[in-house]
Amino acid sequence: MAELYRRFGGGLGTLFLALVAVWLAGMVLAPNVMMIDYALRPNLPPSQIGGANDVYSLDNILYLANEGVHRAIFLKTIWASALVALVTFLVCYPLAFWLAQHATTNQAAIVLLALTIPFWINEVLRTLAWYILLAFRGPLNAVLLSLGIIDEPVRWYGDGGVLAGMTYAYILFMLFPIYNSIESLDKSQIEAARDLGASTWRIHWRVVIPHAKAGIATGCVFTFMLAAGSYVAPALLGAPGSRWFTEIIYNWFFEGGDWNRGAAYALVLLVLCLAVVLVTLKLARVSLTEVAK
Amino acid sequence: MSHSVELHQVGVTFGATRAVSDVSFTVEGGEFFSILGPSGCGKTTLLRVIAGFLQPTEGRILIGGKDMAALGPNQRPTAMIFQSLALFPLMPVWENIAFGLEARGIAKAERRRKADELLKLIALEGFGERMPDELSGGQRQRVAIARALAVEPQVLLLDEPLSALDLKLRQHMRAELRALQKRTGVTFIYITHDQSEALAMSDRVAVMSAGVVQQVGAPRDLYDNPATPFVARFVGETNAVACTVKGIEAGIATVDCAHGTLAGRAGDGLESGASATLYVRPEALKPGNSADNALAATIERVDFEGAFALAHGVTDDGMQLVASISSTDLAAAPSIGARARFGFNSVNAVVLPDG
Ligand SMILES: Nc1ncnc2c1ncn2[C@@H]1O[C@H](COP(=O)(O)OP(=O)(O)OP(=O)(O)O)[C@@H](O)[C@H]1O
Ligand SMILES: [Mg+2]
Numbered sequence: 277m278a279e280l281y282r283r284f285g286g287g288l289g290t291l292f293l294a295l296v297a298v299w300l301a302g303m304v305l306a307p308n309v310m311m312i313d314y315a316l317r318p319n320l321p322p323s324q325i326g327g328a329n330d331v332y333s334l335d336n337i338l339y340l341a342n343e344g345v346h347r348a349i350f351l352k353t354i355w356a357s358a359l360v361a362l363v364t365f366l367v368c369y370p371l372a373f374w375l376a377q378h379a380t381t382n383q384a385a386i387v388l389l390a391l392t393i394p395f396w397i398n399e400v401l402r403t404l405a406w407y408i409l410l411a412f413r414g415p416l417n418a419v420l421l422s423l424g425i426i427d428e429p430v431r432w433y434g435d436g437g438v439l440a441g442m443t444y445a446y447i448l449f450m451l452f453p454i455y456n457s458i459e460s461l462d463k464s465q466i467e468a469a470r471d472l473g474a475s476t477w478r479i480h481w482r483v484v485i486p487h488a489k490a491g492i493a494t495g496c497v498f499t500f501m502l503a504a505g506s507y508v509a510p511a512l513l514g515a516p517g518s519r520w521f522t523e524i525i526y527n528w529f530f531e532g533g534d535w536n537r538g539a540a541y542a543l544v545l546l547v548l549c550l551a552v553v554l555v556t557l558k559l560a561r562v563s564l565t566e567v568a569k
Numbered sequence: 570m571s572h573s574v575e576l577h578q579v580g581v582t583f584g585a586t587r588a589v590s591d592v593s594f595t596v597e598g599g600e601f602f603s604i605l606g607p608s609g610c611g612k613t614t615l616l617r618v619i620a621g622f623l624q625p626t627e628g629r630i631l632i633g634g635k636d637m638a639a640l641g642p643n644q645r646p647t648a649m650i651f652q653s654l655a656l657f658p659l660m661p662v663w664e665n666i667a668f669g670l671e672a673r674g675i676a677k678a679e680r681r682r683k684a685d686e687l688l689k690l691i692a693l694e695g696f697g698e699r700m701p702d703e704l705s706g707g708q709r710q711r712v713a714i715a716r717a718l719a720v721e722p723q724v725l726l727l728d729e730p731l732s733a734l735d736l737k738l739r740q741h742m743r744a745e746l747r748a749l750q751k752r753t754g755v756t757f758i759y760i761t762h763d764q765s766e767a768l769a770m771s772d773r774v775a776v777m778s779a780g781v782v783q784q785v786g787a788p789r790d791l792y793d794n795p796a797t798p799f800v801a802r803f804v805g806e807t808n809a810v811a812c813t814v815k816g817i818e819a820g821i822a823t824v825d826c827a828h829g830t831l832a833g834r835a836g837d838g839l840e841s842g843a844s845a846t847l848y849v850r851p852e853a854l855k856p857g858n859s860a861d862n863a864l865a866a867t868i869e870r871v872d873f874e875g876a877f878a879l880a881h882g883v884t885d886d887g888m889q890l891v892a893s894i895s896s897t898d899l900a901a902a903p904s905i906g907a908r909a910r911f912g913f914n915s916v917n918a919v920v921l922p923d924g
Contacts, residue, residue, distance in 0.1 A: 465655050467622055467651070468651060469672075470641070470642050471622075471642045471647075472643075472648065472669035473644075478671075482668070487659065
């Protein structure tokens with residue numbers, strides 16, 4: 277703050293601060309306050325808005341607690357998002373380690389470019405590519421059939437398809453934080469551990485992962501949040517049995533016409549995600565500022 | 570007796586760079602052996618080959634008589650102390666020291682006991698719970714040594730471990746390292762580019778230049794009988810006088826140079842008529858005419874160093890000359906700007922063939 281004033285002087289510094297404040301208020305605070313407001317009010321016909329029935333209550337939130345199907349989907353979304361984060365981590369960690377510690381500059385450049393280029397395309401189109409790949413009569417089944425690995429085509433759409441699509445969609449959000457944190461690890465630490473007789477597993481468990489903890493936590497938090505709030509992958513790659521909570525929220529808003537209940541559902545999802553994230557960080561002993569970096 | 574280390578024609582090539590070539594020497598068990606050489610001469614590379622981090626392009630390495638070719642760094646009876654120390658910053662000191670024991674599956678109580686024992690050895694009792702960044706440079710240094718000793722290595726490999734310390738601490742740690750080596754009896758292979766460090770600490774020293782071992786010998790031997798021009802110039806200060814060999818008799822070579830006729834001990838491979846260089850140490854030069862050999866120079870400056878002073882002069886043909894004068898004789902030293910003659914005894918000079 278003082279730095280800002282020192283660098284830009286009083287007038288300009290105040291202007292910048294005011295702009296940031298306006299931006300925060302308009303883009304972050306206002307929508308959330310509106311959402312909370314909606315969530316706590318009943319869904320009334322226009323004539324009754326502001327009338328005797330328009331009072332704050334927890335009815336919308338309690339509705340979710342008492343509605344078995346929605347509750348199950350909600351809980352499933354939470355643990356399935358955690359699973360997406362875990363799988364993405366398992367895919368990214370070895371790759372990040374290799375990139376950061378073993379790859380030559382050229383190899384790293386090629387791999388990072390190959391991973392980044394698909395992300396120049398819109399998320400919907402990328403997911404659509406998986407939709408085509410995983411189709412019942414699609415290329416993946418054709419390849420597996422011709423290799424004799426499966427005898428008849430597999431229905432990939434559903435939980436497996438959603439997991440694959442999301443893991444792919446969020447790879448970079450996991451890869452970069454982990455890559456950055458492993459890159460700052462002095463190679464001689466790994467060599468010292470090996471020289472002292474440590475197995476590969478122990479080197480990672482005791483030296484690399486503790487060093488990269490903040491990066492790993494950041495990646496997992498990003499991926500978890502993105503997965504829990506994801507709409508495209510479950511909508512395209514899911515099956516009726518693998519509904520995501522965001523789809524239910526969508527339905528309340530655009531099909532059920534009940535914005536209040538939709539807002540309540542969205543609020544619960546937001547709060548629970550935040551809780552999961554904070555608890556995870558607490559367990560991993562990583563502070564929020566480290567993640568923000 | 571701890572293990573010996575034998576190197577047979579070891580060579581290492583990185584792409585187009587020949588980092589180490591045809592290195593052969595044997596380090597006896599329990600010896601303090603130094604590898605001395607200027608920056609970039611391949612010292613670290615050689616040490617990494619011995620530790621097993623790097624496969625030699627050619628040659629063999631035997632430790633305790635056993636060929637190491639198929640063994641990785643975690644299977645060799647060696648422990649390395651890195652130039653950066655490479656302590657694990659997120660583990661307390663005692664876990665750092667006990668890491669090698671942890672890797673060997675030793676129970677926690679036993680690890681803790683062993684770590685405390687080693688902390689005592691390095692005079693850091695009660696520091697076990699500290700984190701590495703809460704220690705001073707010298708203390709970190711000692712923790713790194715304890716960590717390496719914890720796995721009871723036969724051979725300890727040290728890559729310029731004192732280079733990050735200030736002069737006083739460095740001298741103190743030299744003595745400590747030396748004492749520790751004597752007490753534990755572990756074979757030390759110690760890398761340094763500081764010749765005074767190598768001379769002061771080692772039983773024997775290998776002098777390296779551009780990937781090649783120039784000479785292996787006891788410190789005194791290297792200093793008095795350098796085998797190559799590189800060793801003569803790199804180990805200690807010297808005056809080099811270009812000359813032509815006139816004759817060799819009973820190991821003493823008589824040479825012609827711009828300063829007349831001089832004589833010195835003949836090095837290996839010296840032949841009559843060949844162009845050569847005569848090397849004479851600053852402390853071998855005595856002011857005055859008394860000796861058989863003399864060099865004349867105009868004194869440019871006298872640097873007082875404490876126990877002695879270095880008189881820098883320039884000869885008539887423009888050669889730099891350095892003579893050391895004991896502080897007790899300083900009153901009789903030639904004054905600046907004066908012409909002075911320095912004599913030396915033939916046995917205190919050595920003549921080596923050029924090239
Ligand atoms: N991984 C590598 N790839 C290519 N060249 C290398 C590699 N490691 C070392 N070299 C080269 O090999 C030569 C010897 O390097 P080395 O690190 O052994 O020198 P050193 O004697 O330890 O020097 P210093 O005293 O500066 O540490 C140098 O020319 C260096 O550039
Ligand atoms: Mg080195």
